[in-house]
Amino acid sequence: MDIDPTQPWGLAIDYAGRATLTESGHTIHVNVSDTSLSSIIGPDSISGTYSPVNVTAQFTETGEGGAVLRGTGRITIMPVGTDPVVPEPAAVQRAVAEALTDFAANAAAYVALCTRWQPDDGAEDGDGTTPDPGTAPDPDPDTEADPETAATAAETGTGTPTEADADPAMV
Numbered sequence: 095m096d097i098d099p100t101q102p103w104g105l106a107i108d109y110a111g112r113a114t115l116t117e118s119g120h121t122i123h124v125n126v127s128d129t130s131l132s133s134i135i136g137p138d139s140i141s142g143t144y145s146p147v148n149v150t151a152q153f154t155e156t157g158e159g160g161a162v163l164r165g166t167g168r169i170t171i172m173p174v175g176t177d178p179v180v181p182e183p184a185a186v187q188r189a190v191a192e193a194l195t196d197f198a199a200n201a202a203a204y205v206a207l208c209t210r211w212q213p214d215d216g217a218e219d220g221d222g223t224t225p226d227p228g229t230a231p232d233p234d235p236d237t238e239a240d241p242e243t244a245a246t247a248a249e250t251g252t253g254t255p256t257e258a259d260a261d262p263a264m265v
Contacts, residue, residue, distance in 0.1 A: 095190045097183045103149075104183030117190055120165070120197070122153045124186055128179070129170075137176060144178040147171045151189040153197070163200050167192025 095117050097104035103126055107113045111126040128135065130145035137144050152166040167189040173179045 095187045097187055099183070101183070102181035104186045113186075115190070118194055120153045120155065120194070122151050122165075122190055122193060124189065125150045126186070135178070142176055144173040144176075146173065147179040149185040149189045151186070151193040153193060155197075163197060163204060165193040165195075165197025165200065167194075167196060 095104075095115065098106070101107075103113075105113050105115060105124065107124070107126055113124040113126075115122055115124065126147065126149050128145040128147050130138070135144075147170070149169045149171065150167065152164065154162055154164045156162050169185045169189045169192070171179050171182055171185055
């Protein structure tokens, strides 16, 4: 990102601290705001210091089927002593760089997830394969249920045996 030396924050921001720029083919939204809850910019009445300033940059890219990837970056500028935060043009540049890095990391994680995920056999999306009805997967001995418990649980439909299962009068 090129910093505009004629602007205090390195780019033109509106009255609410917002700006939009294009970087690496993405439209990035930037926001510069203090962290106070007051509409008056002044030192805190208790600590005597001004509030820190957050510079955030974020963007989203959407794809087919509602797929969305997001990139977000945030830089916090702390006041020095009892002075207010002064504009730092490099802060916007660093926030944009963080947003682009975050987007790339999210894209890589999304690709890894998609490569790892395989649709279930017989999935209704048409991408799965239909299992051969004559074959069944081998049961896992660690998760195989006790035959007595399994019969009782299957009868109750809850998956766990109950006292009522033992006494026919209670059914």
